Amino acid sequence: KQEVTQIPAALSVPEGENLVLNCSFTDSAIYNLQWFRQDPGKGLTSLLLIQSSQREQTSGRLNASLDKSSGRSTLYIAASQPGDSATYLCAAPSGGSYIPTFGRGTSLIVHP
């Protein structure tokens, strides 16, 4: 059974800082790994998907890396802005499954 852990649980930083959010998973036989953003009371917005054969994906100021052998993924946010304030979730399926297990998320506050 896949278990996904996200560290830190919460983060508060001043605007402009570069950030690293961590995600670890126990079953490395994953099909893909997906990072999401969730604003309070809203649904999830897909940020990046990394296929199992890839090492990283980039979208704008976001970069996600994947190391299957160590069971880790990181989400790097460059030059953080107050609009980045949200909860960031990672999700990875168990081996042989397409159904992801989610972490509890990292709650990010970027203050001006």
Next chain:
Amino acid sequence: DTGVSQNPRHKITKRGQNVTFRCDPISEHNRLYWYRQTLGQGPEFLTYFQNEAQLEKSRLLSDRFSAERPKGSFSTLEIQRTEQGDSAMYLCASSSLGRSHNEQFFGPGTRLTVL
């Protein structure tokens, strides 16, 4: 807008009543998922459809919960005899294999409050 839609967005009901939620996936997606999320937690998987077939159900899905996806299009999630512990955000997502590699896209959710 061709994203995932869910209705209603909010539902308040009394304990013991039945409720039904609807999810309309992205039109070309053949996979549809239901999740439940409570405060401070990540979404928890409830059930999954590929086209009209319900392929997997979580142990979280008690016999008071039932889901359907007639004709492989929209899906409904019904909760019978609601309990206060059913209060949560119910999320729907859709995906397809192929070029999108099963990337999941979520709807806005239905917030259920059981009084």
